[in-house]
Amino acid sequence: MDAPEVRVATVGCGHGSLNLIYDTVEKFAAERGWDGVDIVIIGGDFQALRNADDAACLSVPSRFRKMGDYHEYYSGQRLAPFLTIFCGGNHEASNHLFELYYGGWIAHNIYYLGAANVIRYGPLRISGMSGIWKGYDYRKTHHERIPYRPEDLHSVFHVRELDVRKLLQIRTQVDIGLSHDWPQQVEIFGDFKLLFRKKKDFEEDSKHGRLGNQAAREVMDRLRPRYWFSAHLHVEFAATIPHGNVLTKRVEPSPGVPAVWAVEVASPKVLPEVLKPSPAVEVSSENSRPVANTMMAAYGNQNLAPHGEQADRLAAWGTFQKCDSKIRQQEFLDLAHRKEVERPNTDVDVTWKHLSSGKSADQQDSLVYANKRVKNDDEIDLDSENDSSHEDTTTSSTNKQSELTSFGTDQQADLEATTTGTRNICLQAGTDGANEGAPSNTQMSLVDQAVSENMRTKLPAAFARPPPKTTRQPMAHPEAIDNKLTKFLALDKPNNHNAFVKLLSIAPVSDQSNVNVCKPYRLQYDKEWLAITRVFADDLVLGDKNARIPDDLGENEYLPRIQEQESWVEENLVQKGLMNVPYNFTRSAPRSTPTGDIQHPTMPMEFPNLQTAEFCELLQIDNKFYLNEEQRFINYSSVPATQMANGDEDRHRGTGRRGGHRGRGRRGHRGGHRGSGRGTQ
Template sequence: MSKAPLVELEDSTKPSLKIAVEGCGHGSLDEIYKAVEASCDSRGWTMADIDFLLICVRNSLDLNCMSVPRKYRKLGDFHAYYSGEKRAPILTIVIGGNHEASNYFFELYHGGWLAPNIYYMGAANVLRYGPFRIAGLSGIFNRSDYHRPHHERLPYDRNDIRSIYHVRDYDVMKLLKIRQPVDIGVSHDWPRRVEWFGDYKKLFGERRHFFESAKENNLGSEPAEQLLNHLRPTYWFSGHMHVKYSATVKHASAAPVSKSNPSTSLSPGITNDTTQFLALDKPGPGRSFLELVEIKLCSDERNESTEQYLEKAPDNKFALSYDEEWLAITRYTADALTIQGSAARSKGQIWNAHTIEKNLHWVNENITAKGLLKIPDNFERHAPIYDPSDQGKYDEQPPEFPNSQTAYFCQLLGIPNKFSMGDDEGEGEEDDGIVFG
């Protein structure tokens, strides 16, 4: 069987993508896909030209795990994609915000298929689409929960439902260990201070309350700002604020080195000095919630680290794959992941580059060399399919469903699966002197 052709990374023609970006899904997949098709028609494109859609619940019980007032809870149309009644017409990559069914996202903490052709990036992740690297951070920032572990387990109380989607320092610190260039960054809420790099006078004129937050340095996410300054991707996309806004962020030539957290200093491998930021609205009439974007690869360097990602499928599309560096970081930090208990972690973090390299070598030998970088098409339904004729009780929360995709990922990396059922599964010991905070 002959191998698929490789893309040649020539200096004059960097690979490019055509993607669709959407701000906040709000359970309106049908409307979003129709908007993508209409936008393609207006540009002279077809849906087949789109590499993927980037978006900045399964059944009725999941609604009780959403941080939305009961009178505003709506099942939307995702259940049709989960059940197999419908299939996403294009590869769709999703991060979490603050109005989704958090119980399902928790099952896929490390990332996984929410439905066929719809991939959730997990709490934090770096993925490969061919040679392109996509970094994502789910949730929104809340300072009171930032240094706490992911302690929420079903059944959720009122506080759990509001805290489960809050960004945690553990996930941010993993992204801050990235030392190689990233093409696309995605977060739900805006990176803090990004508003000052665009037409902020117009923004504040349309959203006067934004100015009150901005002048107090509270508009947007502090961790997302930290990641934007560290990763320096070519593009950064966000939602949450329900307004379209663009900005061009010019980065300083070097990031300041923090004595308490040296891993946040700029990596020599990250040289990009400009990030194009775009925030988009939620679906609805007259709202700017979708944009088609053409993206060039930020680096045209071809080496062993990119070679294994360059095969194309018969439809001339790249595959969605795990990222070697991210796998090494996840394996290195796995024992420091705490699921049970709500006590805040001690602050500070020890950077151990040698241990990351050791884990990268393990990934190369046990995953890359065995051809296991491509994300398998291993979606399985674990929760019951929504049945509109079922008149049962819908004021209860669902049970916890251990997800086979999470089990596969943990087995692939040789790390404990702390998201399976059981009171003792969430305990983990810190290793290699790592203290997150």
């Protein structure tokens, strides 16, 4: 029996407007003749302010601070009429969401997915990742911890590689993917001309690969969900992304859904050999950086190459595989935008290729980090003052080099500037195996050139070069992930120009074995994700700015560990009926009061969350978030009040560094269970 369709309301940014969101969902449902929806999915910027002091941890200029109406749901004054789930964005009460790193209820019937997650809701399997992309923070640990200094406030919501690494271990099909910012360069598969007319600055960012989240792109390429929802850029946009070198064809559009979704996989399903993207090859460049050939460069015989709009489309997408920023930028300009071609009405699409495809381990780590901020006309007042990466492009090279030396240890070992006067950088993992231990000056990072070996021996251990990485080959795409088309949708925020709510009836493509498809649906843990969480639990590092995340060991190493932990989950949780997400919401912080001053908030203490403790106890993993009252007070007292973040007007006050191992290795004293004992690591 086919699984029933689920009525989903997807929403763009929340921005503290729950009442308006729920009223709009009810209105749209009534217009469609529905008695409601099964689930509401919000794409971030939820702004879950429990009280005025949470605003001290909200990355928003003080003049834009507002309580919103979430606090009414937190206090119990209101109850969400529909089950609501959301991912985190870049305008959040970061202290609140930090408490629920693994996910949890922030009010009755409102569930935060955590930093990364895969959950089940009835027949649907939903993945989510929180935060936004900033390449210079990607390989750092979750070092930010209450009390936040200004620099912490503006990095705590940046996506981290360890969380993405966990999502990339998924080997079975999901139905819905969720991220706050868009997967990188997804715009090429929609009506990008209309998008660029709405958002004037997006065309320039798209040409230079700065539009979107590279980590989200890699996760989408891996998970290939049927739907992917995003927000962040405050504009309505839809696209359809094909996977696996498939042929597509136009079909009759369905009412109420974007016209660009009116495609399906054609038969035969595979691209002809002449049209397939060329394999990645090594070519010489100024810095011997690995790049991939474009589609057109791969065709030695011009008579065999596709022509016209089809050629433009294929060649433009082929350029996205490049790691050389100059080549990629110029070719995308020439092939896609200078000609100003419309999205072609063709039956041929190419697969979504991420940078690591077909490359060695060292080359896989060579990622193009597009760090210049994408300008969003609807939120420039929010981000222009609080985004630590948003600088004028005329910033002197002296300032740039000074800034580069302040990055995390991965960047200190690997960072290489690709252009002068811009923020486009490429993390170079190293040369090929023969020269890995002795790179040339052109292959060395700025930091390596500036810091001599003699000087490096006098620096802290964090400045040491990472050990050579073991070469490993990427594994084939999992056979169980066989969806070929992802329908992408981004929506606006409430009270803006475009639609911020869309109702969809979604049929699952995930495996329905042992799934309860009878209503009422409820949130359930995902067996595979719980196993992955157990495997990576010890790799989580909190509160230590000088720490490094453990090296990525690769799928060949992780897969048997995950399979072993799946057996543990089956025996200890599935067979014991413990897979339902418990209704265990409890208030961890004080409720809002009329006397709270949101314009002059006080940095709050860190509050332990019982849901996180119970989740860690369920999985029998260390609860690295727990600190007892004495430990929390010591942490709080270690930073003078004048150096704490207190809104963007205080961003440049107090630049002292906190202790290198603040909060490390502490243990709580709650009970004897492993899940509620250990403090930060």
